[in-house]
Amino acid sequence: MVKKPKVASWYDPIIKSHGTPRPLAKNCLAAFCFGGALCAVAQFFQLLISQIAGVSDKDAAAIVMIIVIALAALLTGLGVFDKIAQQVGAGLAVPITGFANSIASSTLEFKSEGYVLGSGCNGFKLAGAVIFFGIGSAVVVALIALILGLV
Amino acid sequence: MSGTIVQQGQSWIFSVPATLIAASAIGGPKEGKGPLGADFDYLFSDNRDGQASFEQMEQRMLQIACEMAIAKAGCVADDIDFFLCGDLLNQITSSGFTARSLARPYFGLFAACATAVEGLILSSLMVASGAAKKTMCAAGSHTCTAERQFRYPNEYGCQKPPQSQYTTTAAGAAIIGNEEGVIKITAATIGRVVDLGITDSFNMGGAMAPAFADTITAHLQQRGVSADYYDLILSGDLGRVGRDIALDLLYRRGIELDERRYIDCGCLIYGDDKAVFAGGSGCGCVASVSFGHIYRRLMAGELNRVLIAATGALLSPTSSQQKQSIPGISHAVALERI
DSSP, X not given: OOOOOOOOTTTHHHHHHXXXXXXXXXXXXXXXXXXXHHHHHHHHHHHHHHHHTOOOHHHHHHHHHHHHHHHHHHHHHTTOHHHHHHHHTHHHHSSHHHHXXXXXXXXXXXXXXXXXXXXXXXTTTTHHHHHHHHHHHHHHHHHHHHXXXXX | OOTTEEEETTXXXXXXXXXXXXXXXXXXXXXXXXXXXXGOSEEOSSSSTTOSSHHHHHHHHHHHHHHXXXXXXXXXXXXXXXXEEEESSGGGHHHHHHHHHHTSOXXXXXXXXXXXXXXXXXXXXXXXXXXXXXXXXXXEEOHHHHHXXXXXXXXXXXXXXXXXXXXXXXXXXXXXXXXXXXXXXXXXXOOOOBOOOOOXXXXXXXXXXXXXXXXXXXXXXXXXXXXXXXXXXXXESOHHHHHHHHHHHHHHTTOOOOGGGEEEHHHHHHTTOGGGTTOEESHXXXXXXXXXXXXXXXXXXXXXXXXXXXXXXXXXXXXXXXXXXXXEEEEEEEEEXX
């Protein structure tokens, strides 16, 4: 890992005095509202499915997740997802929609390099990090739990 | 160097200047809808237009730009002594493939978004020095190829900050020769690479503005003219944020640019379109604005003296991921009606 270089001390104040900073408050609010609403709607359908179809809560959750993933992938393919994500940011990135979009967009992107060496090799280009650290941290937590005799 | 070219530091002043014989600009659908839409010679209605990949589309745009420039100059490809071309893709394949079709002696160039002007300067030098009778330079970029190479997949939902720029889908080509003509390439300044330690690859304007200020200062000093000498000074792809920084930097050096006579190609090409954030970028931006809009205004006599200072960010995805700072470069060329 290379150490990040510093901006020249005389130039730093100049660059900071120009341009508009990221609208953090607006972005956070949009993410909170959209992400919250998305989860609330998903929760509603989960309850609805478990009530109407009579499946267990766990199965209803899986069904809803599949639907949300499919919708996110579909919107990615239609070229709409990135436009909504620009507005709501983490509101779409944090729920499972972000993970679905990262795989769908990479798979689509590398179609021009072929199904195997293109989409196949690169589909998890962005999502790979999530899986890598997700599995890695799960192993660490499981080991700690094992050592402490919690399991 | 022959007596027709005077070297002043990092600048060349051409006393027997080469002529910009013809120029062409090609754009994509978004560029066509912008305020310069009417200044393009050809506009594609689709970013892929039936091609198998975006990369092939980029090459096709370059090819059409070259073919149109040749047709406008009233010559054939075989009349071109040397062809200079560049783009943003790895190993500048769009340019190499275009040169393959043209089958003319070829120099591949890379100066990121400053490539078109680098090509124009070298083409003019060849002609003015007598090393060539007729040369062609071209550059092009495509938003979908640049985005996937430098950033993320096109459909990835990444929230971009306000200072980010949008790569232009466009190409431009120009033919330079030793014959008579309206527009002459009278002077050029070769930029030094300037790096003030910016690592944020979304802030290209901030990374390149110091190089622009450096080149403008050198050009005005070495040519011995003030900024007022030019009807228009054009920076290539600093965007709105970089343009403000450039004005500030030059002001601190005692050079006050008249805001009405200093425009940035990146701000010009999309107007006030908020979807492009701080403006356009990419080799195709300065190429299509210079060889389309500016060329037409010079030909029509609306402008007499224009200084185009294109700016390029010499980073790669690897250097960026390894947290290297972004070196900037700016090459300037003076176009004048004589």
